[in-house]
Amino acid sequence: MGEEHMNSLGIGMTSQRTRQRMIDRLRDRGVGDERVLMAMAQIPRHLFVDEALAHRAYEDDALPIKFGQTISQPYVVARMTEEVIKHHHPAKVLELGTGSGYQAAVLGQLIDQVFSIERIDKLTRIARRRFIKLGYQNIRCKTGDGFAGWPSEALFDVIICTAAPEKVPYSLLDQLEVGGKMILPVGDNKKQKLVAIVKEENGYHEEILGDVFFVPLLEGVVR
Numbered sequence: 001m002g003e004e005h006m007n008s009l010g011i012g013m014t015s016q017r018t019r020q021r022m023i024d025r026l027r028d029r030g031v032g033d034e035r036v037l038m039a040m041a042q043i044p045r046h047l048f049v050d051e052a053l054a055h056r057a058y059e060d061d062a063l064p065i066k067f068g069q070t071i072s073q074p075y076v077v078a079r080m081t082e083e084v085i086k087h088h089h090p091a092k093v094l095e096l097g098t099g100s101g102y103q104a105a106v107l108g109q110l111i112d113q114v115f116s117i118e119r120i121d122k123l124t125r126i127a128r129r130r131f132i133k134l135g136y137q138n139i140r141c142k143t144g145d146g147f148a149g150w151p152s153e154a155l156f157d158v159i160i161c162t163a164a165p166e167k168v169p170y171s172l173l174d175q176l177e178v179g180g181k182m183i184l185p186v187g188d189n190k191k192q193k194l195v196a197i198v199k200e201e202n203g204y205h206e207e208i209l210g211d212v213f214f215v216p217l218l219e220g221v222v223r
Contacts, residue, residue, distance in 0.1 A: 018058045019041055019058055020041065021058065022040070022059075022074055023041045025060055026040070026060070026074060026075060029060075031075070031078040031079065031082065032082075033082045035110060036078050036081045036085070036106070037078070038109075039081070039106050040074065040077070040078060040081075040106055043102070043105050043134075045071075045074070046058070047130060047133075048065075048071055048101060048102040048105070048130065049063050049065065049100065050065060060073055060075050062076075065099060065100050066122070066126075067122065069099050069100075069123065069215055070215055071102050072099075072102070072162060076212060077103055080160060080162075080183055081106050083183050083209065084110075084111075084160055084181075085110060090111060090156075090157030090158045090180075091111065091113060091157055092111070092153075092155075092156050092157050092158075093113070093157060093158045094115045094149065094150055094153070094154075094159045094160070094175065095107065095114065095115070095116040095117070095160050095162060096117055096149075096161040096162065096163065096184075097117070097119075097161060097162035097163040097215075098116040098117065098118035098123060098124060098127045099118065099162060099163075100126075101116075101128075101130045101139075101141070103162050104127070104131070105131070105136065107139075107160075108131075108136045108139045111138070114139045114140070115140050115141075115150050115156070116140070117144045117145075117146050117149075117150060118141060118142075118143055119143065119145060119146060119218060119220060120143075120221075120222045121223045122222075124141055124142065143221055144221060145220055146161070146163070146217055147169050147171075147172075147219055149172050149175045154174075154175035154176075155175060155176060155177045155180070156175055156180060157176075157177055157180050157181075158176075158180060158181050158183065159172055159176060159180070159181075159182040160183045160184070161184030162214065163185075163215050163216060163217035163218075164184070164186060164212075164213075164214040164216055164217055165184070165216070165217040166186070166187065166188055167186065168186055168197065173197070173204060176199045178201055179200075180198070180199050182196070182197045182199075183196050183197075183209075184197075185212045185213075185214040188216075189216065193208050193212070194208070194209040194212045195208055196209055
């Protein structure tokens with residue numbers, strides 16, 4: 001997805017300078033992968049937040065969206081995206097928790113195929129309209145239970161979760177390629193850790209990446 005397309009929609013130039021300040025702050029905080037920074041520089045984050053909060057879209061804060069959900073802090077999006085493309089270039093990624101669609105859009109700048117699941121149907125529809133408006137043809141989203149994954153499209157190189165289950169859903173490792181990685185926040189509403197789990201031939205390797213805070217990953221679907 002090129003910046004020319006963003007600008008042709010009349011959504012690029014108005015926030016270009018503000019967006020660059022966000023990128024500079026991310027770089028200052030230690031985000032070092034220029035591919036990630038370039039992808040985030042091209043995406044109009046103000047289109048992924050409620051209009052009343054558009055003036056805060058490029059602050060390094062999580063912001064509320066509809067239905068009690070949030071759009072993640074840009075720094076967290078950048079760090080998780082760095083982890084997705086670290087050491088290799090995945091071709092096929094599954095995201096659990098579409099939300100506003102912003103994380104999927106960042107991934108869509110870098111990954112050949114992005115599949116995203118959202119349990120709240122109205123959020124799925126809103127995100128899908130955003131992807132169409134911005135010209136993404138490599139992102140597919142559906143309403144579903146994230147704990148079930150997307151078996152018909154497996155296997156994936158990476159599974160990324162943008163909401164926090166209380167425990168690791170190890171059954172989702174069945175939908176990963178050997179050598180693939182699952183990146184997810186784990187914990188309750190008081191304490192969460194960002195965890196990376198690499199699937200191996202005879203098991204898996206788990207690494208804790210740091211403290212985070214996400215909305216909970218819930219079972220079921222809301223129509």
